Amino acid sequence: MSLALRPHFHFAPARNWMNDPNGLIFYRGKYHLFFQYNPEGNQWGNMSWGHATSTDLINWQELPVAITYTPTHAIFSGSAVVDYFNTTGFGLLENPAMVAIFTAHQHDGLRQVQSLAYSTDEGLTWQQYEGNPVLDLEMKDFRDPKVVWNTVNEAWVMSVVKPHEYTVAFYQSQDLKQWELLSEFSNKNGTDGVWECPDLFPLAVDGDPTKIKWVLFVSVNPGGVTGGSGTQFFIGDWNGKEFVADDLITRWLDYGRDNYAGVTFCDAPDNRRIYIGWMNNWEYAKVIPENPARGSMTIPRELSLTTIGGKVTLVQNPVKEILGSGISDQTFVITPSETKSGIRFTNESGKSFDIGYDPSTQEVYVDRSAAWYEIESTSMHAAPFDADGKPFEIRVITDFGSVELFVAGGRVSITDLVEPSATPWSPAPF
């Protein structure tokens, strides 16, 4: 496949396999994106943390592999913090350590434990902590620690999953080394597959800092809303010990097929809550052709909570940095009619995909059937949306191999890979 088909605005490594975003963090003017990476090939394996940085979340510079797999274990997903108060003793107050908290996955598949690595040169070179692991329940599956300094607890708080038990366990620590269990949150109803990649974070409702709600993300695979991998979330409160969900309604972050294992940045400036997901689906990630890497990320998105129709609703939109970046970013007004209406995007090879609204089901959708590989998958991906007969906006970000929809100000999102196009997609109403 030609280099021209490489995503232009979505992060992808220069070569090889990539999956989940890891250790998203802002430090000294740069956003750091670490990611699940095979340094030696274009299939999943030899899992290590790749690394890229950006000052604007759009233009990324890939750096050398940050944390490499060892003879005994792979470096699975996790998070990163900057230890400003030197609670670990790994750095200095004048030059704090960046600390990665990741799952060490034993190569024989028998054990997953949580371990640390640290860097005192802004994430370029890393030492694995000699006291590893820092959290070992002697479990085969126990992974994806997301750690942040929690201001309610005045401590580091880790969210980590027991995948087969549909459980997120919360631990706290003063030094990232000794961890104490706080509580567990489970929801066994309506879940297939396993839980992965949790993230717990606060957001101000309607921008009011006195009205804080906590959001808990869990990625689910398989069992996503459109099949395969998907991300669910809960809204509730954090009381320093437990996450108390307002309800156990199943809410999906995205109704497309290709947004998985996403988490939010630590320490983003101006209190922004910025999210990136892996733009792929485990159901077919291994057979999607390379371009030339295998795997890319979603566009970074800013999250907020807004009251819509009396309900606190998670809203997501592309980060403001995409304005003027050259990315294809178009907003269409859809006026509901008796039948389906929307926009068809075509390219010079005669491929096309549709975005639209179906009044009979009250759904917005992407139909990628005419721009999809010879790979088995669903092609029609719809999200509930009641237009109430009134015109509404759909914002569409297209890159050569993907489409991302943000409906009615970002309250619904659909993210889908499409067959890459060598020419830009051009839209026309139908």
Ligand code: FRU
């Ligand atoms: C999610 C996941 C994680 C794991 C990583 C391994 O896509 O399965 O649970 O840590 O990928 O690459």
